[in-house]
Amino acid sequence: YNFFQNIPLSDLNGSKETLPREPRLSLGEYFMAFARLAAEMSRDPNTQVGACIVKDGKIVGTGYNAMPNGCTDLPWSNDNPDWLQKKYAYVCHAELNAIVNKFSADVKGCTMYVTLFPCNECAKLIIQTGIAKVVYLSDKYHDKDEMKASKAMLKEAKVELRYTANKLFLFCFIHSFSVNGNRVFQAIPEGTSVKNCVKDPH
Numbered sequence: 001y002n003f004f005q006n007i008p009l010s011d012l013n014g015s016k017e018t019l020p021r022e023p024r025l026s027l028g029e030y031f032m033a034f035a036r037l038a039a040e041m042s043r044d045p046n047t048q049v050g051a052c053i054v055k056d057g058k059i060v061g062t063g064y065n066a067m068p069n070g071c072t073d074l075p076w077s078n079d080n081p082d083w084l085q086k087k088y089a090y091v092c093h094a095e096l097n098a099i100v101n102k103f104s105a106d107v108k109g110c111t112m113y114v115t116l117f118p119c120n121e122c123a124k125l126i127i128q129t130g131i132a133k134v135v136y137l138s139d140k141y142h143d144k145d146e147m148k149a150s151k152a153m154l155k156e157a158k159v160e161l162r163y164t165a166n167k168l169f170l171f172c173f174i175h176s177f178s179v180n181g182n183r184v185f186q187a188i189p190e191g192t193s194v195k196n197c198v199k200d201p202h
């Protein structure tokens, strides 16, 4: 008996192992999941944002909102009455970091997957670097003038905008970081056990 003979699929009585499995994620969901994963790295206590830049179906950059390199003493507050004590003057947005972290020659024609709709400053960066499409997951600040200005610019510059609903998959993906309701990512600093993990506030 020749084990290596080429048996037609139809002769295998539907044997499952020989059939390709359907991926659980679409390509878009896959890239958005990378953006969401990047967001997990943010130290911002209030809003974590992640971005993933894709060129010809390949990831060429990721980033998350973070203080500039080497700046570890800056404040993360978002409501201190003193402007100098608020994060906004200092923090690098996820989009900026993804763009400057890119390892392709340029990002012309790329798609950016980002977990939060880009602000006006990021919109300028997106337009000027030639990013062609923005796929976003949340637009929680849509009422803010920064987002209105951003949308006006992106539309006029003909950057394609696409909203992806926060589908069940992403919900599951995010919650797959949990062990018994404890967040694995924020939960396992070196030397801690899962038992001591911080409860997921959500």
Ligand SMILES: O=c1[nH]c(=O)n([C@H]2C[C@H](O)[C@@H](COP(=O)(O)O)O2)cc1CO
Pocket (backbone or CB within 6 Å): 044, 046, 047, 048, 049, 064, 065, 066, 078, 087, 091, 092, 093, 094, 095, 116, 117, 118, 119, 122, 141
């Ligand atoms: O497009 C964005 N990209 C991005 O990285 N951010 C960051 C900046 C801040 O660290 C945080 C927003 O903070 P807050 O929600 O507390 O205002 O998200 C914010 C936006 C939208 O403004």
